[in-house]
Amino acid sequence: QVQLVESGGGLVQAGGSLRLSCAVSGRAFSAYTMAWFRQAPGKEREFVAAICRSWGRAYYTGSVKGRFTISRDNAKKSVYLQMNTLKPEDTAVYYCAARESDYSGSISRYEYDYWGQGAQVTVST
Helix, strand or coil: CCCCCCCCCCEECCCCCCCEEEEEEEHHHHHHHEEEEECCCCCEEEEEECCCCCCCCEEECCCHHEEEEEECCCCCCCEEEECCCCHHHHHHEEEEEECCCCCCCCCCCCCCECCCEEEEEEEEE
């Protein structure tokens, strides 16, 4: 059974930084495309970033490009999301997700196979 556990959420002022971590147990971590999604109150869960399983190439949604960085450490079976210059509109529950195939432009939540429980990120003005 694959389990994903997020950590690192919290409250930060606008302009600040946070780093989310996601530890994965179960099958070979290196076989998964890993991604971060977020869901604000009353909104749909949306794609934030993904990192390929093979070459580690990263993809981002437009609103976080240049501010967020996704990375992975296959030895530690972990994926990270470094969030800088945070804005109030970044406030959401952030979810780690794993996909058992290549990225292939997969930004829909329905294209990911495993999910973490979520980590709250709150950015105050």
